[in-house]
Amino acid sequence: MSKETTITFLGAGSMAEALISGVAKTLYEPSQMIVTNRSNVERLHYLQQTYGVRTETNKEKAVKEADIIVLAMKPKDVAESLTPIAHAFCEQQLIISLLAGVTTDTITSLIGKQIPVIRAMPNTSAAIRKSATALSSGRYATEADLAVAKTLFETVGIVTVVEEQHLHAVTGLSGSGPAYVYYLVEAMEKAADEIGLERDIAKELILQTIIGAAHMLKTTNKHPSVLRKEVTSPGGTTEAGIGVLERYRYQEAMVACIKRATERSKELGEALLSSVQ
Ligand SMILES: NC(=O)C1=CN([C@@H]2O[C@H](COP(=O)(O)OP(=O)(O)OC[C@H]3O[C@@H](n4cnc5c(N)ncnc54)[C@H](OP(=O)(O)O)[C@@H]3O)[C@@H](O)[C@H]2O)C=CC1
Numbered sequence: 475m476s477k478e479t480t481i482t483f484l485g486a487g488s489m490a491e492a493l494i495s496g497v498a499k500t501l502y503e504p505s506q507m508i509v510t511n512r513s514n515v516e517r518l519h520y521l522q523q524t525y526g527v528r529t530e531t532n533k534e535k536a537v538k539e540a541d542i543i544v545l546a547m548k549p550k551d552v553a554e555s556l557t558p559i560a561h562a563f564c565e566q567q568l569i570i571s572l573l574a575g576v577t578t579d580t581i582t583s584l585i586g587k588q589i590p591v592i593r594a595m596p597n598t599s600a601a602i603r604k605s606a607t608a609l610s611s612g613r614y615a616t617e618a619d620l621a622v623a624k625t626l627f628e629t630v631g632i633v634t635v636v637e638e639q640h641l642h643a644v645t646g647l648s649g650s651g652p653a654y655v656y657y658l659v660e661a662m663e664k665a666a667d668e669i670g671l672e673r674d675i676a677k678e679l680i681l682q683t684i685i686g687a688a689h690m691l692k693t694t695n696k697h698p699s700v701l702r703k704e705v706t707s708p709g710g711t712t713e714a715g716i717g718v719l720e721r722y723r724y725q726e727a728m729v730a731c732i733k734r735a736t737e738r739s740k741e742l743g744e745a746l747l748s749s750v751q
């Protein structure tokens with residue numbers, strides 16, 4: 475099935491590249507993928523050179539050739555992107571939207587056809603096939619459409635299916651999630667600098683600490699608080715360090731961060747809804 479499928483990406487940024495690099499030469503031959511963007515031809519050239527994908531500046535043509543169209547532009551650009559080429563879509567195609575906050579109904583109404591839409595929230599770890607992706611079906615999508623999307627995202631990591639209303643929470647948690655971890659690493663690197671460790675050594679130690687902790691969580695099945703207590707000797711260094719995190723309300727800050735990102739996902743969808751109505 476996959477060998478006869480053509481998949482067009484409308485949008486050629488970070489998330490499109492992460493997906494392309496994850497599926498190229500596994501699920502799809504690069505020649506089955508067409509990539510297009512608003513205007514950045516250098517970027518298209520880079521993707522063509524790096525992954526061997528086809529590129530197209532004529533978006534209408536790119537859509538007409540496709541069986542699957544992946545929406546990978548920013549939410550604010552979706553109306554401007556889809557409205558002029560809405561006539562190029564047909565009901566036999568499948569749309570997979572990566573857009574944070576934007577509902578499947580909004581996409582259907584922008585196109586003005588009863589076209590199947592699957593909404594997906596992956597993360598950039600798709601590039602190394604380690605994404606955590608949640609999917610949700612729009613009103614015209616069938617089980618077969620969902621299965622196609624599942625196959626695509628299972629190639630780049632783990633997949634779960636949720637009610638569409640829960641995609642905002644998924645976005646705040648795991649869509650944005652890699653950035654929270656990178657932010658933590660940035661802080662650890664800064665600290666290492668200040669406590670006088672050589673940068674390269676610190677980098678290696680931090681990375682292995684994160685990988686080791688992630689593997690411990692996955693393989694031991696122990697609650698994170700139990701694993702944390704195993705590190706924390708009474709009167710020791712960890713206890714002293716965590717005491718500072720508690721004073722800074724680190725956990726509260728993380729909870730507020732994820733809630734705010736979730737809320738922002740809702741706002742992005744609502745802003746668009748009011749502009750298309
Ligand atoms: N980055 C992430 O971690 C994740 C992002 N997402 C979602 O993926 C989508 C893309 O995000 P991201 O890759 O970070 O964004 P980027 O800003 O990196 O890329 C956006 C892309 O959209 C293109 N674009 C803009 N307008 C149009 C148009 N009218 N027609 C076609 N293409 C257009 C841009 O082209 P040009 O450069 O020419 O302007 C660019 O290639 C967003 O909706 C986001 O919510 C979902 C999960 C994770």
Ligand SMILES: O=C(O)[C@@H]1CCC=N1
Nearest residue numbers: 574645648649650651
């Ligand atoms: O920041 C954003 O809006 C996108 C959605 C999830 C990750 N990046």
